[in-house]
Amino acid sequence: xxxxxxxxxxxxxxxxxxxxxxxxxxxxxxxxxxxxxxxxxxxxxxxxxxxxxxxxxxxxxxxxxxxxxxxxxxxxxxxxxxxxxxxxxxxxxxxxxxxxxxxxxxxxxxxxxxxxxxxxxxxxxxxxxxxxx
Amino acid sequence: xxxxxxxxxxxxxxxxxxxxxxxxxxxxxxxxxxxxxxxxxxxxxxxxxxxxxxxxxxxxxxxxxxxxxxxxxxxxxxxxxxxxxxxxxxxxxxxxxxxxxxxxxxxxxxxxxxxxxxxxxxxxxxxxxxxxx
DNA sequence: TTGCCTGCAAACACTTTGCAGTAGG
DNA sequence: CCTACTGCAAAGTGTTTGCAGGCAA
Numbered sequence: 221x222x223x224x225x226x227x228x229x230x231x232x233x234x235x236x237x238x239x240x241x242x243x244x245x246x247x248x249x250x251x252x253x254x255x256x257x258x259x260x261x262x263x264x265x266x267x268x269x270x271x272x273x274x275x276x277x278x279x280x281x282x283x284x285x286x287x288x289x290x291x292x293x294x295x296x297x298x299x300x301x302x303x304x305x306x307x308x309x310x311x312x313x314x315x316x317x318x319x320x321x322x323x324x325x326x327x328x329x330x331x332x333x334x335x336x337x338x339x340x341x342x343x344x345x346x347x348x349x350x351x352x353x
Numbered sequence: 354x355x356x357x358x359x360x361x362x363x364x365x366x367x368x369x370x371x372x373x374x375x376x377x378x379x380x381x382x383x384x385x386x387x388x389x390x391x392x393x394x395x396x397x398x399x400x401x402x403x404x405x406x407x408x409x410x411x412x413x414x415x416x417x418x419x420x421x422x423x424x425x426x427x428x429x430x431x432x433x434x435x436x437x438x439x440x441x442x443x444x445x446x447x448x449x450x451x452x453x454x455x456x457x458x459x460x461x462x463x464x465x466x467x468x469x470x471x472x473x474x475x476x477x478x479x480x481x482x483x484x485x486x
Numbered sequence: 487t488t489g490c491c492t493g494c495a496a497a498c499a500c501t502t503t504g505c506a507g508t509a510g511g
Numbered sequence: 512c513c514t515a516c517t518g519c520a521a522a523g524t525g526t527t528t529g530c531a532g533g534c535a536a
Binding site for chain 2: 305307314316318320321324325328329332333334335336337339340342343344345346347348
């Protein structure tokens with residue numbers, strides 16, 4: 221898998237395993253904490269380096285900013301693309317996919333003579349929990 | 354205009370004037386440089402403070418990240434909302450507005466029981482300049 | 487053995503904050 | 512006169528980098 225000239229080390233193993241276990245979006249700090257629980261002497265620098273390696277390898281992707289502005293990562297499911305709704309009140313993140321919207325994007329991009337590479341589409345909304353209180 | 358308990362000072366005047374002159378997206382560092390050209394002893398902290406004041410006042414908005422990841426601001430035209438295409442090759446930024454897409458967003462958000470507040474929709478694309486070379 | 491990988495600490499870029507002095511209204 | 516605003520420098524954040532030693536292959 222990562223046998224593309226990359227060495228397999230206990231540190232990378234540990235970080236990779238924890239990262240890939242996550243079903244949700246997570247921040248680097250979480251990964252650092254979790255890894256240090258098991259492997260106390262790992263350095264944050266190594267986690268950063270490993271995460272960017274995993275991103276390049278296509279196993280993770282840096283998806284979005286949380287409602288507080290922190291960078292979040294998620295396991296990259298090559299399957300299908302999705303976008304995000306972030307709740308500004310409780311921070312909850314919901315994924316969605318809308319084919320019609322994707323097509324509209326392609327249309328706009330082409331109309332302006334661009335070739336779309338990727339996009340970042342985040343809707344900031346309120347789930348209503350606060351209002352009900 | 355900013356007579357909402359806010360004081361008018363030469364520093365704020367200068368920063369505001371330069372900021373509002375910009376037709377394009379700009380980064381804070383640009384604003385700091387430009388202001389210091391005219392008003393050399395202004396402090397970066399003041400520019401930061403002024404920019405956030407202007408954002409709260411609705412005159413500026415923090416719109417997006419450039420292709421290199423820097424935060425960009427733009428003068429806020431209350432008129433109509435638009436989204437952005439950022440060229441990953443040359444950094445060019447094009448604005449677009451697509452009513453159909455906006456409606457699709459509302460539909461998705463409502464379907465998931467959210468109330469949309471705002472959204473950030475950035476398409477990263479290539480303008481093709483590099484390819485032609 | 488080779489050189490990629492690690493830990494550590496320092497460097498970094500960007501932004502915020504505490505404080506004492508200044509000046510707007 | 513009062514207190515918001517400013518400059519300065521220090522402190523924060525989040526992330527990257529240089530280096531010497533260590534270990535996978």
